[in-house]
Amino acid sequence: MENITTATLLVVAFSVLSISTMMIIKTPEMVTGSVFAEEDDKDYNVILLSIDTLRADHLQCYGYGRETAASICELAEDGVLFETCITNSPWTMPAVMSMITGLYPLNHNVIRRPDSEVGSLSHSKKTLAELLKGDDYAPASFVANKLLAKDIGYNRGFDTYIILDDEKAENLTNLALEWLEENRDEKFFLWLHYMDPHWHYGAPYPFSEIFTAIPHCSQLDDRLKHNAERVKSEKCVDSLIARHDNEIVYTDYAIGKMIRYLKDEGLYDNTIIIVTADHGEGFLEHDHLGHGNIYYDEALRIPLIIIHPDYGKGERIEDQVSLIDIMPTVLEFLDIEAENLDGESLVPLMENETVDKRPVISQGHLRRISVRTDEWKFVDKTWENGTHRKELYDLVNDSSEKTNLYDEMVDVSEYFEGIFREHFEMYHHNRTEDDTNSIDMEKFNEMLRSLGYMT
Numbered sequence: 001m002e003n004i005t006t007a008t009l010l011v012v013a014f015s016v017l018s019i020s021t022m023m024i025i026k027t028p029e030m031v032t033g034s035v036f037a038e039e040d041d042k043d044y045n046v047i048l049l050s051i052d053t054l055r056a057d058h059l060q061c062y063g064y065g066r067e068t069a070a071s072i073c074e075l076a077e078d079g080v081l082f083e084t085c086i087t088n089s090p091w092t093m094p095a096v097m098s099m100i101t102g103l104y105p106l107n108h109n110v111i112r113r114p115d116s117e118v119g120s121l122s123h124s125k126k127t128l129a130e131l132l133k134g135d136d137y138a139p140a141s142f143v144a145n146k147l148l149a150k151d152i153g154y155n156r157g158f159d160t161y162i163i164l165d166d167e168k169a170e171n172l173t174n175l176a177l178e179w180l181e182e183n184r185d186e187k188f189f190l191w192l193h194y195m196d197p198h199w200h201y202g203a204p205y206p207f208s209e210i211f212t213a214i215p216h217c218s219q220l221d222d223r224l225k226h227n228a229e230r231v232k233s234e235k236c237v238d239s240l241i242a243r244h245d246n247e248i249v250y251t252d253y254a255i256g257k258m259i260r261y262l263k264d265e266g267l268y269d270n271t272i273i274i275v276t277a278d279h280g281e282g283f284l285e286h287d288h289l290g291h292g293n294i295y296y297d298e299a300l301r302i303p304l305i306i307i308h309p310d311y312g313k314g315e316r317i318e319d320q321v322s323l324i325d326i327m328p329t330v331l332e333f334l335d336i337e338a339e340n341l342d343g344e345s346l347v348p349l350m351e352n353e354t355v356d357k358r359p360v361i362s363q364g365h366l367r368r369i370s371v372r373t374d375e376w377k378f379v380d381k382t383w384e385n386g387t388h389r390k391e392l393y394d395l396v397n398d399s400s401e402k403t404n405l406y407d408e409m410v411d412v413s414e415y416f417e418g419i420f421r422e423h424f425e426m427y428h429h430n431r432t433e434d435d436t437n438s439i440d441m442e443k444f445n446e447m448l449r450s451l452g453y454m455t
Helices: 006-017 035-039 070-078 092-101 128-133 169-183 224-234 237-264 323-333 410-430 441-450
Strands: 045-051 080-086 138-143 160-163 188-194 271-277 304-307 315-322 360-365 368-372 376-382 388-394
Touching: 045 092, 045 237, 045 323, 070 237, 070 271, 070 304, 092 128, 092 323, 092 360, 128 138, 128 188, 128 323, 138 169, 169 188, 169 237, 188 237, 224 237, 237 271, 271 323, 315 323, 315 360, 368 410, 376 410, 388 410
Parallel strands: 045 188, 045 271, 080 315, 138 160, 138 188
Antiparallel strands: 080 304, 271 304, 360 368, 368 376, 376 388
8 A cells, every 4th residue: 555655545545534961960950031021021822742552663754754744844844943852751641740840750759659549730839821811812722532531630720621532633623723723912921732643543534544564463452552562473563563553644634623723813923833652652662562561762762842933944953852841941932930840941052052960750650760861771670579770771872772791891880770769769758648638549550451552
């Protein structure tokens, strides 16, 4: 089927669907307003587009061989693309909360604990929506992942917060466009979270036919990670990747619809747009399918593209950044202050300033964590059965993370152990009583079953 071009099928799709220097972790400092905001008192709108399960290297503007994201990569030509953005968790709940609070998972509390419970957002912490609402923004969010539940705190600050039962990308965009029609005369903050590239990979026709590969996998388990041995034995991983990529094309189509509306209605040039993801997806690079407990770059390296009317036109920044940097960046754009954020504004990088290099911490469980720099990645994982594994990878000479150097590179390993210890010491020092909040686990487990994580 790949002899039929992506462009050809997208024409069909449009016609059919139009009809229907490394620092140790430090105590966070105050985020202050930017110089440009003093020069220009424009009230920019803000749109945050996050895409579930989207690794950076599956977009052509990040070097992928397939054309999966024409609209997103066209946006990159209007803005700034960050080559190395690392998520702060390999699964949705902690990652997304880090994105909308500027905090590491240990600090916002939405993280798995050894007893398997998951915390909810601490009452003392503020979300981006809360701060923007305090600056007279109209905040709304439409999300397609049931894990982003209101009782965990994702809705905090939003006047409109809707979780879709039908998770298709075009439906999400259509709801957002209806809201925009009613609120376009206000300065607004709109957050959409698309779900489509997540397992079970079922893009609607004709997107389902854009990329194909054989052999096809036989009947698969609802839980993607449980299919690894079957997919390896049947040598059908390329078929899974094709289905996943089709979902990316479909999501990109829905995002393109949003961008066309903004341009047609004269809103584009007054809107800050951020495109990113919560985490990536593994396709047997390390004998795993899916995400959640994978701390390799296939699960941690995600896209980040920022479009601002006053910054960049096709600029690419190589410095390593992370999801926690999004909130302080938006706040500096809008000259809004916030205290005690773990992330740092990316505005200095966008203004071509030299900044100190920072390690990025990723954590989905209290006992599983990675620390990544441009040169190294350290991983420390403890499992429920007591198994404990430590890994160290030389990302310069081993970008595929195949050779564990933990026992060989003792000095480097000890250095990262120090960062690891300091991170936990900061957590215990800053911990407050409401950081012990947890969610209804029966309800949470039911959501996991609906997404194919549990039976």
